[in-house]
Each structure stands twice: as structure tokens, then as C-alpha cells.
Amino acid sequence: MTDSAKAEESHDHNLRHILAYEDLRDWIAEADRLGELRHVTGASWEQDIGLACTVVKYDENAPVLLFDDIPGVEPGFRVIANFFGGTRKNMTLGFETGLSKVELSDAWADVYSHEQGALIPPVYVEDGPVFENIQMGDEVDIEKFPSPVWHEGDGGRYIGTGSYNVTADPDDGWFNLGCYRIMLKDSKTVAFNTGLGKHGRVHFEKNATKGEKTPVVMVVGGDPMTFIMGGYEVPSGVSEYDVVGGLRGKPVELVRGKVTGLPFPANAEIVLEGYVDPEVEVPEGPFGDWCGSYTESGRMRPKCEVVAVYHRNDPIILGFPPQSLPDEYSRFRSITRSALLRRAVEASGVPDVKGVWCHEVGGSHMLTGISITQRYPGHSTQAAQIAAQCQSGAYAGKWVIVTDDDVDVADLEELIWAALMRCDPVNDIDFIKYGWTSFADPRIDPEQRAEGNITNSRMIIGACKPFHWKEAFNKSTKPSEELLSMAREKFGYLLD
Numbered sequence: 001m002t003d004s005a006k007a008e009e010s011h012d013h014n015l016r017h018i019l020a021y022e023d024l025r026d027w028i029a030e031a032d033r034l035g036e037l038r039h040v041t042g043a044s045w046e047q048d049i050g051l052a053c054t055v056v057k058y059d060e061n062a063p064v065l066l067f068d069d070i071p072g073v074e075p076g077f078r079v080i081a082n083f084f085g086g087t088r089k090n091m092t093l094g095f096e097t098g099l100s101k102v103e104l105s106d107a108w109a110d111v112y113s114h115e116q117g118a119l120i121p122p123v124y125v126e127d128g129p130v131f132e133n134i135q136m137g138d139e140v141d142i143e144k145f146p147s148p149v150w151h152e153g154d155g156g157r158y159i160g161t162g163s164y165n166v167t168a169d170p171d172d173g174w175f176n177l178g179c180y181r182i183m184l185k186d187s188k189t190v191a192f193n194t195g196l197g198k199h200g201r202v203h204f205e206k207n208a209t210k211g212e213k214t215p216v217v218m219v220v221g222g223d224p225m226t227f228i229m230g231g232y233e234v235p236s237g238v239s240e241y242d243v244v245g246g247l248r249g250k251p252v253e254l255v256r257g258k259v260t261g262l263p264f265p266a267n268a269e270i271v272l273e274g275y276v277d278p279e280v281e282v283p284e285g286p287f288g289d290w291c292g293s294y295t296e297s298g299r300m301r302p303k304c305e306v307v308a309v310y311h312r313n314d315p316i317i318l319g320f321p322p323q324s325l326p327d328e329y330s331r332f333r334s335i336t337r338s339a340l341l342r343r344a345v346e347a348s349g350v351p352d353v354k355g356v357w358c359h360e361v362g363g364s365h366m367l368t369g370i371s372i373t374q375r376y377p378g379h380s381t382q383a384a385q386i387a388a389q390c391q392s393g394a395y396a397g398k399w400v401i402v403t404d405d406d407v408d409v410a411d412l413e414e415l416i417w418a419a420l421m422r423c424d425p426v427n428d429i430d431f432i433k434y435g436w437t438s439f440a441d442p443r444i445d446p447e448q449r450a451e452g453n454i455t456n457s458r459m460i461i462g463a464c465k466p467f468h469w470k471e472a473f474n475k476s477t478k479p480s481e482e483l484l485s486m487a488r489e490k491f492g493y494l495l496d
């Protein structure tokens, strides 16, 4: 079959993809229509909003929470949290609500693309709801918003968790969107928390070498899809606005900041505009991060002065605080990373990959399961090493378990069972040293951290039946699909 015929066939199999919302308010209406919206009144930003998030994190079908009447802030100023759950997660990514997490991951990998033909550039408009309220210079007061203290051990309030920062490359002007959490320091100051190598950081470093401040706009309440793209590893030089346009099938409408000229969606809820100072740092954190542990205290990050604030009437902060694992953040990352990692492994030439899952309990990075139909000696080693080190799999990885095609790698217990039964530790575990990792990894030694050596080691667990005697390996008692459906047909009533 030719490539285009294959593409045609795969296109025919695609599920219908449509984003049923343009801004956060449309999204809320959709979640309400699905019966998954809960209003919470009177919760404090100091503690209650974080407590409520702690409760819903234990149930992936828990509703999205819209906090209103927050004590001490202007009536109508709101916070929304736990958006990625229930059946609304499918709606958020643009699919029908009945898909399983693996089907949703696969459907997402079908539509997500940063390739040239899939991009639709934004259009610029003069005005939009985000300019309903404007504060400039001395009028700026970012403490008026109900930014929560999300976790009991946090070092302060975080206005940005479900947010993204927009910066321009000083060399060629392309706009990057990056989700980097935003800690409030005072009524006009926040911290700029970009990790090493992140695009916002690169833009900052390029300006800093010339002794210049970095202009930035921070969108702290906007439509979920643009936020999702802000948290995605879109390649350098490609603007996430173009990717969102492609996913929507129409251009994103942008306005320009009145001070920096940087662009942001005309329908955003709250936007802070300012400058990051290369000379001055402020303490950032501790913060309950995605590994399920707090970042160290004493961490210093560049200071960002806010010079303008724009917001809609009755503005809404989009909250997305990580919790102990598994949580909303890890469920979201597992769905949006797993099928893409599978495709990356396949694209490198590994044949007969049956499944890939980046597990929730590892924050979608630290535990990856991959299953293959073994074709030749060394096939399993090749698949696992590539999953551990290809671009989509390398960052913050830790364990990769490779197993056979009869194992459902998205099922954590089944994956661990395979590792226990098909791996002989001394013979079947390999290690890789000095991998690319995250500051958030709590196991980085303090001395190593102080030296800036942000690397870790990886464990590759070979949990395939040994190739040369796989036919003689004791057969699994796991029933086949046929046997299971026969059993269900005959005796399913026992569970009614």
C-alpha cells in the first residue's frame, strides 16, 4: 500500500475531532451540560480551595469545581480547578465522551501535530473582552485576585498553575507559550520559574546576555486547549498559537499588550504583562510539585515586575495544582504523552509495538510500560532503550518496563505482575546513567543539585519472556479475549 493510501485509510479511521469551546466560559458551559460542574461558594483562597482540590484528586470522575464568593475578594472574582477529569476530559481534547483513556490518548496522537501543514497562524484584532478592565503602572494590584495557597507547605500564593507565559525570541521574533508556575511576591511582582532549556528560559538568557529585561505576558485564565499547549513540548520556532489554530480549524484571535506588544487571546480571563529582570532574583517556592513532593526552600528565580493587568468582568483563574500522585496533572499527562511516545518509538524503526503507557503514579514520566510482539533476539532491549531515550521519553524518566503483547501495559497491576514474573533481576535489568531530568526529582543529591548536575539514572526492566525459550515459558493463566467474552456471556449476570 502506498503512503498516501495508508494515510487515507488511517484518516478514515480517525474519530471526529471538534473543539466545542473557544474560551473558558464556553468550556464551563460544556462541562455543565455534561453534568460535571459543581459550584462552591465561600471557600477561602488561604486554605479551603486547596483542601477541596485535595478531596477531588482521589476520584478521576470527580466534578470540576467553580469557586465563587471567595471571602475578601471582589464579588464575581472566581477560581476553577479540577478541569481534566470525568468525561469532560474527552470534550476538552475534542472527542466524544465515551472513549477509554487509551483510546483517548490514541485519538489525541492522531490530531496533535506541529508539522507545517497542520498549523494555522493567529489573527490580530483591536479589542476583546480581556480589555474590559485595564490597570496600568501604579494602579496594578495583582493581589486583588483570589490566587490560592494550593498546598499546606507552599511558600506563598500561586496565581499561575493553569497558566502560560508568552515571550518572543529576541533573534527572530517567534512567540513561545510555556506553562511555568507563577508565584505572587507582592502586589506588583511575581517569580519567573522556567527550567533549564525551556523556551521561555532561552529567550530570557538571550536577552540577559545583552543586559536586557525580557518582556512577558502571563495568561492566568484562558481556554483549556491553549493552556494544554503551553505545557507541551512544541519544538523551538513553532508558536503554540499556530498549533491551537490547527487543532481548532481556525485562527486564534489575539490582541496585543499595551506595553510590550506581546500577543494574547482576546477572550482570555486575566493577563499580567511585565518584564523579567536578569539582575534581580526572588525566592520561589516551596511548592507542591508534580513528583508529589515539595520543591526545596531557598530556590531563587528571576524577578518579574508587572506593569499592566487586563481582565474580563468577573474573571476566572484557571487552577491546575499538582497533588500527591496519581492526580489530575498526571492523568492528563499520561493521556497526552503515551500515544505520542508510542509513535516516536515506532518512528525510530522499532517494529510490532503493541502498547505504551506513561503511568500516572510516576507523573507520566518516571514509569513507562511498553509491550511488543517479539520478532528477533534483542528486539525488547531496542524498544526499551529507545523509549527511555528518544525525545518524547527522555525527560525525567526513571523506570521502563518492556514486556510481551499479552500484557496490558496501561494496567499498573498487570505491568508490575509481568515485571515480577518475567524478569530475573540480575540478568534482565540494565541501567543508564546521567539522563536528562527535572529539578522536581526529589532524589537528586543536595550536592549534585547545588552543582547544577540535574541528571539521574534509568532502570530498564526486561520483562519479556526470554526470546530463545519463549515458547517453553510457563503459559499465563490470563484468559484470552474469546474465553473472557464467553465467560461474561454465560455468567456476567453474577455481577449484576
Ligand SMILES: Cc1cc2nc3c(=O)[nH]c(=O)nc-3n(C[C@H](O)[C@H](O)[C@H](O)COP(=O)(O)O)c2cc1C
Pocket: 161, 162, 176, 177, 178, 179, 180, 181, 193, 194, 195, 196, 197, 198, 199, 200, 201, 230, 231, 232, 233, 234, 320
Ligand atoms: C501545570 C504545569 C506546570 C508546569 N510548571 C512548570 C514550571 O514551573 N517550570 C518549568 O520549567 N516547566 C513547567 N512545566 C512544564 C512546561 O510547561 C513544559 O515543559 C513545556 O513544554 C514548556 O514549554 P516550552 O517547551 O515552550 O519551554 C509545567 C507544566 C504544566 C502542565
